[in-house]
Amino acid sequence: MTETQNPLDVLIVGAGFAGVYGVHKFRSMGFNVLAVEAGENVGGTWYWNRYPGLRCDVDSLEYCFGFSEELQRDWTWTERYARQEEIERYINYAADRLDVRKDIRFNARVASTAFDEASALWTVTLENGDSYQSRFIVMATGCLTVPKTPDIAGIGDFKGELFHSVRWPRQSPDLSGKNVAVIGTGSTGVQMIPLLAQQAKNLVVVQRTPAYCVPARNGPWPQERVEYWRENFTQLRDMAKNSRAGVLHEYGILPLHAIRAEDREADLERRWLKGGPNVTYAFNDVVTNKAANEVVAEFFHRKIRSAVTDPATAEKLIPSGFPIATKRMCVGTDYYETYNRDNVQLIDLRTEKLEQIEAHGIRTTDGFYPVDVIILATGYDAMTGALLAIDIQGRDGHRLREDWSHGPESYIGMGISGYPNMFVVTGPGSPSVFSNVVVSIEHDIEWIADCLAYMREHGKQTIEADPAAQDRWMDHVDEVAGRTLLNEAASWYRGANVAGKPQRFMPYVGGVNTYRDTCRQIAANGYEGFNID
Numbered sequence: 001m002t003e004t005q006n007p008l009d010v011l012i013v014g015a016g017f018a019g020v021y022g023v024h025k026f027r028s029m030g031f032n033v034l035a036v037e038a039g040e041n042v043g044g045t046w047y048w049n050r051y052p053g054l055r056c057d058v059d060s061l062e063y064c065f066g067f068s069e070e071l072q073r074d075w076t077w078t079e080r081y082a083r084q085e086e087i088e089r090y091i092n093y094a095a096d097r098l099d100v101r102k103d104i105r106f107n108a109r110v111a112s113t114a115f116d117e118a119s120a121l122w123t124v125t126l127e128n129g130d131s132y133q134s135r136f137i138v139m140a141t142g143c144l145t146v147p148k149t150p151d152i153a154g155i156g157d158f159k160g161e162l163f164h165s166v167r168w169p170r171q172s173p174d175l176s177g178k179n180v181a182v183i184g185t186g187s188t189g190v191q192m193i194p195l196l197a198q199q200a201k202n203l204v205v206v207q208r209t210p211a212y213c214v215p216a217r218n219g220p221w222p223q224e225r226v227e228y229w230r231e232n233f234t235q236l237r238d239m240a241k242n243s244r245a246g247v248l249h250e251y252g253i254l255p256l257h258a259i260r261a262e263d264r265e266a267d268l269e270r271r272w273l274k275g276g277p278n279v280t281y282a283f284n285d286v287v288t289n290k291a292a293n294e295v296v297a298e299f300f301h302r303k304i305r306s307a308v309t310d311p312a313t314a315e316k317l318i319p320s321g322f323p324i325a326t327k328r329m330c331v332g333t334d335y336y337e338t339y340n341r342d343n344v345q346l347i348d349l350r351t352e353k354l355e356q357i358e359a360h361g362i363r364t365t366d367g368f369y370p371v372d373v374i375i376l377a378t379g380y381d382a383m384t385g386a387l388l389a390i391d392i393q394g395r396d397g398h399r400l401r402e403d404w405s406h407g408p409e410s411y412i413g414m415g416i417s418g419y420p421n422m423f424v425v426t427g428p429g430s431p432s433v434f435s436n437v438v439v440s441i442e443h444d445i446e447w448i449a450d451c452l453a454y455m456r457e458h459g460k461q462t463i464e465a466d467p468a469a470q471d472r473w474m475d476h477v478d479e480v481a482g483r484t485l486l487n488e489a490a491s492w493y494r495g496a497n498v499a500g501k502p503q504r505f506m507p508y509v510g511g512v513n514t515y516r517d518t519c520r521q522i523a524a525n526g527y528e529g530f531n532i533d
């Protein structure tokens with residue numbers, strides 16, 4: 001590490017995609033920058049998560065940095081959906097090429113940050129007591145960082161091995177010959193279940209809410225596809241930036257009613273065969289119109305019934321009670337087919353109650369399932385978990401834990417009233433998890449960089465979201481979510497998966513394209529909605 005100057009210009013919390021790019025970007029502008037990272041290496045979620053089957057559910061050609069022609073040109077993705085190892089290798093490659101490690105302190109978890117009015121500096125204190133002062137802080141703490149551990153009766157009495165997917169051991173445990181249980185059937189469960197079923201003697205899946213899963217149809221990239229992307233990367237990336245989700249999905253342009261029934265079915269089938277989430281974009285009103293939503297949901301239900309041999313098991317796997325695509329779609333390989341295996345059992349908590357975990361298994365109202373290993377695929381305290389894990393103290397005694405006790409509030413996801421000179425990357429109130437998050441990360445880092453340049457150029461000390469602008473923005477965030485069916489699901493997007501967490505739809509769903517235009521306009525108007533001194 002290079003010697004740290006005190007105070008720093010910018011301190012970044014986290015060294016995932018956002019932290020790595022942030023160090024590079026701000027440093028290249030002549031700022032003194034340091035990133036502090038809890039892990040022992042770069043990667044963020046791709047450093048911590050390493051469970052069997054983990055892949056990214058965005059095409060690898062799109063899930064990468066776009067700011068550097070060189071980085072892009074010299075890297076070759078091998079598969080449509082990259083495995084964790086490949087993404088981790090990629091971010092290490094980027095960190096090496098950008099030479100950012102010397103400005104990252106690893107094994108350093110931030111405990112608190114506090115803003116001092118008199119000096120207009122932030123003090124950032126690590127868990128080991130070390131502290132730094134910095135003019136600006138950039139929270140690059142990630143949306144899916146803090147694991148959620150379920151409060152299930154008896155879990156502490158279990159005598160076998162217990163793993164959370166987010167803290168999977170580096171030395172992957174050998175599950176052969178063992179009775180394994182997985183709790184949770186979100187994206188994580190869906191990815192690991194088919195592989196665990198191949199390894200374990202028996203696999204018990206504990207399902208509280210069935211998942212809608214699209215087939216990944218993963219495979220090696222054809223050489224010509226890789227070359228096409230290499231040659232046209234800038235244009236393709238620009239198209240993604242100007243799209244609804246920051247990804248080159250095949251966005252349907254017509255609503256359900258404008259398409260003949262037989263054409264709908266044929267298009268859904270074509271999209272299903274192509275793989276990936278495209279099937280949920282067949283009509284432009286899938287998440288706004290109940291009738292359109294039901295057509296897609298029914299299509300999935302038929303697919304589940306045809307994939308699963310036992311009709312009773314198929315019924316247990318069919319989601320109910322929430323519109324399709326209002327919880328994050330899962331992308332899997334042989335997920336439903338896995339339930340045709342003799343060594344896989346499904347506990348559907350809609351019909352069978354989980355009574356408790358005992359020393360050597362799981363007891364439900366229907367019986368006892370002996371298990372040696374329990375894997376929690378129970379998700380995250382998403383979007384706010386990592387921020388609120390830090391005691392963030394702003395101006396005039398503002399404390400983020402208190403200010404957000406009714407749910408997160410921000411101005412364009414990046415600024416928070418009461419917290420001058422603090423920026424959040426992919427924060428609640430921005431498209432974040434409702435987009436290709438790498439595209440959103442790049443946007444936010446670049447927007448913050450422009451803002452820092454503006455402050456320097458104009459000799460300004462502090463920038464802070466105006467409370468009225470923040471209120472208006474949050475009303476808009478609520479309003480665009482309210483135009484959709486998204487509030488009808490108890491999803492982690494709304495904080496519904498964590499007991500006691502205030503429920504408010506957190507990502508901005510007005511579109512990546514619209515959001516980028518808004519942020520551009522705000523900057524062009526001299527950072528309208530921010531108070532600058």
Ligand code: N01
Pocket residue numbers: 055056057058144150151152183184185186187188189191206207208209328377378379380433492497
């Ligand atoms: O977490 P989840 P995840 N008893 O919250 C269940 C991203 N991701 O880690 O739905 C029993 O989605 C819970 O049930 P319910 C992606 O954005 C991406 O799977 O709350 N069950 C649910 O089934 C994703 O959406 C990739 O009723 C309990 C499951 O656990 C996000 O991360 C890969 C329970 C948790 O599902 C989170 O996914 C993996 C309890 N007490 C993840 N508590 C990529 O491919 C919870 N559950 C990039």
